[in-house]
Amino acid sequence: MARHKSKRSISFRPPCSHFIPQEHALHEEAISLLAEEVEALYLMDLLELYQEEAAQKMEVSRPTFARIIKSARNKVALALLGGHALHLESSKExxxxxxxxxxxxxxxxxxxxxxxxxxxxxxxxxxxxxxxxxxxxxxxxxxxxxxxxxxxxxxxxxxxxxxxxxxxxxxxxxxxxxxxxxxxxxxxxxxxxxxx
The missing domain is CATH 3.30.420.130 (Dinitrogenase iron-molybdenum cofactor biosynthesis domain)
Incomplete structure (x- = not known):
């Protein structure tokens, strides 16, 4: 049975939410980053926090944060290197x-x-x-x-x-x-x- 997903603390709201390759997307489907994945990228790659500190800010465990950041980085790499459009979800709460x-x-x-x-x-x-x-x-x-x-x-x-x-x-x-x-x-x- 799947575990209940705990609520993540999301503070960053991206100023734009869609990125499309200049030569047009090579694929019809866009890759979508969840709000928690955007937050993880913000904390770790923009603010340059360590995983433990970033996990505390998101109110998740360190292993959970590691899974979130890995998924986010994989999606960004796939979009950039594979010619996909990228959509960033944001938490509007x-x-x-x-x-x-x-x-x-x-x-x-x-x-x-x-x-x-x-x-x-x-x-x-x-x-x-x-x-x-x-x-x-x-x-x-x-x-x-x-x-x-x-x-x-x-x-x-x-x-x-x-x-x-x-x-x-x-x-x-x-x-x-x-x-x-x-x-x-x-x-x-x-x-x-x-x-x-």
Whole structure:
């Protein structure tokens, strides 16, 4: 009898979900990566975590994580080397939006990485289930956003960063961590819940 599949913790949402070879797919059927396989690739290959740490973040055992990452890598290799289209599934249950603002409350204005406050919004099904606000650590130690905020955003499992301005270095750092940037000068609570 098959074992019950435990729920995996998925935090990464790919900004695009379809990849098709430029010369057109050689095969009619696309290869599909499950949301858990996308998450495993994100944790292990993009964030460069060890399997044990990645398994903990996904809330699965290390052997289970090893099976997931092996399957994901096999599918990606088959798509790239065999001329298949690749489809990335995403979990739409939960995501985290981050922004840095001068304002403590909505509407959040003067959005930039050096704003006084960092706001985190955890959303499920277009509803805010949790809000968190912390003082921006950049104001305390006068460091670059890429060195402090990128790690903070990864630890908070941020899926998108909303800002009015951003330097190319910080944007590139976030991109390598799999965190897309949405450019907005200001945003309200209602607009945050409508992002995805």
């Amino acid at each position: 939960r995501y985290v939006v981050a922004l840095c603002s001068e304002s403590e409350t909505s509407p959040y204005t003067v959005l930039n990485p050096k704003g006084k406050y960092i706001h985190f919004f955890t959303l499920e099904n277009h509803q805010t289930i949790e809000k968190q606000m912390i003082p921006n650590p950049l104001l305390l130690n006068q460091t670059k956003p890429s060195s402090v905020l990128s790690e903070l955003f990864v630890n908070q499992r941020v899926n998108v960063f909303v800002t009015g301005t951003i330097g190319q270095g910080f944007k590139s750092t976030l991109s390598t961590k799999g965190i897309p940037v949405l450019l907005r000068e200001a945003i309200t609570d209602e607009e945050i819940t409508a992002l995805w």
